[in-house]
Amino acid sequence: MYDSIIIGSGAAGSTVARKLAEAGEKVLVLEKRPHIGGNCYDRLDAYGILIHEYGPHIFHTNEEDVFRFLSEFTDWHLFGHEVVANVHGELLPIPFNLNTLAKVYGQEQAKELEQILIAEYGAGSRVPIMELKKSAEPKIRAIADYVYENVFLHYTMKQWGQTPEEIDPEVTGRVPVLLSRDNRYFQDKYQGMPKDGYTAMFERMLAHPRITVKTSADCRDCMEFAETGVLLEGTEFTGNVIYTGALDELFGCVYGRLPYRSLDFRLEHFDKESFQGRSVVNYTVSEEFTRITEFKFLTGQQDTDGTTIVREYPFAYTGAKGEIPYYAILNDKNRGLYQKYADRLQSLKNVYLLGRLAEYKYYNIDAIVKKALQLAGTIRR
Numbered sequence: 001m002y003d004s005i006i007i008g009s010g011a012a013g014s015t016v017a018r019k020l021a022e023a024g025e026k027v028l029v030l031e032k033r034p035h036i037g038g039n040c041y042d043r044l045d046a047y048g049i050l051i052h053e054y055g056p057h058i059f060h061t062n063e064e065d066v067f068r069f070l071s072e073f074t075d076w077h078l079f080g081h082e083v084v085a086n087v088h089g090e091l092l093p094i095p096f097n098l099n100t101l102a103k104v105y106g107q108e109q110a111k112e113l114e115q116i117l118i119a120e121y122g123a124g125s126r127v128p129i130m131e132l133k134k135s136a137e138p139k140i141r142a143i144a145d146y147v148y149e150n151v152f153l154h155y156t157m158k159q160w161g162q163t164p165e166e167i168d169p170e171v172t173g174r175v176p177v178l179l180s181r182d183n184r185y186f187q188d189k190y191q192g193m194p195k196d197g198y199t200a201m202f203e204r205m206l207a208h209p210r211i212t213v214k215t216s217a218d219c220r221d222c223m224e225f226a227e228t229g230v231l232l233e234g235t236e237f238t239g240n241v242i243y244t245g246a247l248d249e250l251f252g253c254v255y256g257r258l259p260y261r262s263l264d265f266r267l268e269h270f271d272k273e274s275f276q277g278r279s280v281v282n283y284t285v286s287e288e289f290t291r292i293t294e295f296k297f298l299t300g301q302q303d304t305d306g307t308t309i310v311r312e313y314p315f316a317y318t319g320a321k322g323e324i325p326y327y328a329i330l331n332d333k334n335r336g337l338y339q340k341y342a343d344r345l346q347s348l349k350n351v352y353l354l355g356r357l358a359e360y361k362y363y364n365i366d367a368i369v370k371k372a373l374q375l376a377g378t379i380r381r
């Protein structure tokens with residue numbers, strides 16, 4: 001009945017589903033949650049405020065093809081996303097940049113430091129914090145120490161439950177110092193929100209006559225992945241299967257669970273116009289939560305008097321009911337465990353692993369949409 005089965009309706013699954021359907025395939029999307037959109041899912045809360053159920057998602061990209069593709073399903077509320085860190089009560093622009101330098105050291109001293117930094121790394125560059133720490137210049141190392149201690153160390157330990165040395169350089173490298181006065185968190189050409197929200201965008205993407213979406217439908221209830229082939233309701237399925245869920249769960253975690261960090265999102269509503277006057281404040285030296293997001297400043301929603309915020313409390317994912325695996329913990333041991341699971345699918349040439357869970361990898365939305373577009377291009381019949 002179907003040419004392809006796609007498991008998961010997040011950014012990865014929805015994109016592939018749409019492209020395969022446009023290419024003429026009949027596509028079945030199985031989604032175990034009661035809604036589509038994966039972790040990008042957003043909805044109105046009891047006060048009419050658009051919230052992101054699985055953590056704040058800011059879209060940003062330099063990829064023209066990704067932006068063009070998504071724009072077929074949404075208009076945009078575009079803005080330059082800015083974040084501040086609360087460091088002992090003072091609000092500092094992050095990533096740490098030349099404006100932050102002036103706030104921390106004062107104009108006079110900052111001028112001198114700025115010249116040293118620019119001479120060493122070049123104006124406008126993004127220098128990973130770990131690189132600054134290795135500099136031979138004591139004044140640069142002092143800046144690095146400040147950033148490391150006040151912006152990076154405690155925040156990272158909260159987020160990952162590890163010391164920074166234990167963390168994969170791929171993750172550490174994402175924390176840059178910016179040698180510019182650009183306060184935006186991302187420097188991408190396009191950044192903002194789908195105007196009516198992510199859920200609406202993915203609903204439109206999946207609204208195609210050749211796509212059938214089943215929600216509250218766990219693939220493990222109707223499919224089997226054996227060495228010899230994929231079974232759907234006990235019958236061999238020879239079409240393409242694109243799996244975007246967790247790979248260990250597909251095999252009952254027989255080799256052990258793949259480690260992840262999870263997050264507890266605690267929402268609070270206030271009957272006042274604003275809580276913090278901005279979208280995101282990171283707590284880099286204090287508090288058990290990592291950040292507070294005030295949704296209306298992200299979404300641009302103006303038709304409401306009150307405001308809703310969310311605090312994020314990281315913890316180690318155990319697989320207990322209700323917990324969600326968010327961030328893969330990347331190291332050699334975990335990659336090895338992942339590979340053991342991936343090997344079990346090696347003989348199945350019609351099964352593709354795609355997305356942050358199935359590939360045990362961090363992807364931004366644009367990166368996974370790009371990957372999904374590419375995959376759809378290669379597997380089309």
Ligand SMILES: Cc1cc2nc3c(=O)[nH]c(=O)nc-3n(C[C@H](O)[C@H](O)[C@H](O)COP(=O)(O)OP(=O)(O)OC[C@H]3O[C@@H](n4cnc5c(N)ncnc54)[C@H](O)[C@@H]3O)c2cc1C
Pocket residue numbers: 007008009010011012013030031032033036037038039040054055056057058059060217218219220244245246263326327354355356357363364365366368
């Ligand atoms: C807290 C947080 C904040 C983020 N913020 C940003 C941001 O600001 N900007 C950005 O670009 N990216 C952000 N991301 C990344 C973004 O969430 C991912 O790029 C995106 O969700 C990846 O989509 P996906 O389809 O791979 O995974 P998911 O969105 O997780 O979708 C996978 C889907 O598969 C379903 N599924 C799993 N197993 C089964 C099964 N057995 N049967 C049926 N269905 C199944 C799941 O229910 C889920 O809906 C953030 C991620 C996190 C964790």
